[in-house]
Amino acid sequence: MIPGIGLIGSTYLEQYKINQINRSQVRFRFILLLALGAIILLTLGYRTPIIALLLMMIIIGYYGNILSVWEVVVGALISFCVIIGIGYTRSLSEFMITSDTSPLYALQNRIDFTLNVLNLLNQISGNFGILHGDMISSAIPGSDLGPRMIVGRLIAWRTEVTVTPSLLGQMLVDFGKVGVAIEMCLLGFILGTGYKIVKKTKDSFYIALYSLILTYAVLGVETGILDIQVLFYFFIALVIYLIIVLNDKGIKIY
Numbered sequence: 027m028i029p030g031i032g033l034i035g036s037t038y039l040e041q042y043k044i045n046q047i048n049r050s051q052v053r054f055r056f057i058l059l060l061a062l063g064a065i066i067l068l069t070l071g072y073r074t075p076i077i078a079l080l081l082m083m084i085i086i087g088y089y090g091n092i093l094s095v096w097e098v099v100v101g102a103l104i105s106f107c108v109i110i111g112i113g114y115t116r117s118l119s120e121f122m123i124t125s126d127t128s129p130l131y132a133l134q135n136r137i138d139f140t141l142n143v144l145n146l147l148n149q150i151s152g153n154f155g156i157l158h159g160d161m162i163s164s165a166i167p168g169s170d171l172g173p174r175m176i177v178g179r180l181i182a183w184r185t186e187v188t189v190t191p192s193l194l195g196q197m198l199v200d201f202g203k204v205g206v207a208i209e210m211c212l213l214g215f216i217l218g219t220g221y222k223i224v225k226k227t228k229d230s231f232y233i234a235l236y237s238l239i240l241t242y243a244v245l246g247v248e249t250g251i252l253d254i255q256v257l258f259y260f261f262i263a264l265v266i267y268l269i270i271v272l273n274d275k276g277i278k279i280y
Contacts, residue, residue, distance in 0.1 A: 028079055029238055029259065031063045035083060036234035039090040043230065052092055056083055074249065078241050080105050085237035089224055109133070140192055140248055146181045147195045155202035162200055165254045173252040193243075196250040213251075216260060217243060219267045239263045 035056060042052040060083045067076045084101040087093035093101070110133050150156060161173050171179065173196065174188035180199065181189065191199065197206040220236040223229075242256045251257065272278075 027063065027066070028075060028082065029234075031059055031079060032082055032086065032234040032238050033231075034059060035086050036230040039086065039092070039233065040230040042090070042092070043228075049092065053087075056087060056092065059083070074245060077105060077108055078245055080108065081244060082237045082241040085240055086233055089233045089237065090230065140190060143177065143181060143189055144192045144195045144198075147177070147191060147198050150180065151198040151202050153202045153204055155198065155200045155205055157200050159200055161196055162252070162257075165252050165257060167254065173250070190249045191252075192248060193246045193250055196252055213243065213260075216264050216267065219271065220263060223267065223270055235263055235266065 038047070038052050038055045038059075041047045042049065047055075060079065063079050064076050067079065080101070084093065084098055084105070087101075088095075088098050110130065157176070161176055163169070164171055164173050164176055172188065174190060177189040177191045177195065177199070178187040194206055194210075197209045201208070217236075217240060220232070220239060223232050224236045239260055242251060242259060246256075251260065
């Protein structure tokens with residue numbers, strides 16, 4: 027649903043670029059699209075995808091020259107408040123805090139917990155990891171345990187809970203510190219190439235694609251990039267970017 031909304035947004039952006047609609051019209055359509063998507067995701071019970079949708083539309087709007095810098099700042103503050111609100115509500119529902127506790131305290135607890143998980147994973151993983159690809163492969167549908175359940179088993183021997191390992195945690199468990207260096211280089215290559223392509227072409231589709239993977243890279247700092255659909259987004263982006271780079275070097279792929 028989220029990449030679909032991004033593609034619709036890129037269509038509106040392209041219409042704006044060729045003067046089929048004006049700036050006010052494209053902004054209204056973006057807001058309407060964002061509101062409809064958020065309502066649907068909220069009624070389905072999703073939390074993180076709502077934040078992903080908001081971040082993606084802000085990024086598309088910024089690189090499409092629909093939003094000004096101050097509007098991006100306001101949007102980032104709104105996203106931050108949404109993150110705090112969702113974390114606070116979730117903590118209350120799971121009885122991790124009391125109603126007398128402030129939302130900022132709930133956010134601090136979440137950050138502390140995530141960092142503690144990362145420290146534990148670092149201690150048990152060493153330089154070359156302990157699962158050697160089993161964690162990332164567990165994202166494939168049909169696996170007995172999902173990646174975040176594996177983290178719960180590793181640090182607490184509990185398979186019935188999911189624990190977010192952070193962006194570095196997943197790499198540490200599979201391939202250790204060596205894996206972190208290699209995989210972060212790969213992630214940097216994908217994001218860096220996408221950014222250069224957006225800056226060079228100003229193409230609406232490439233803006234939407236880059237906004238999608240940048241959004242999940244930002245969210246992945248806490249949650250990790252472990253969901254099969256998110257991995258698929260990065261894989262598709264890598265393939266498209268490699269084709270563009272090779273074509274630019276004179277090696278015709280299509």
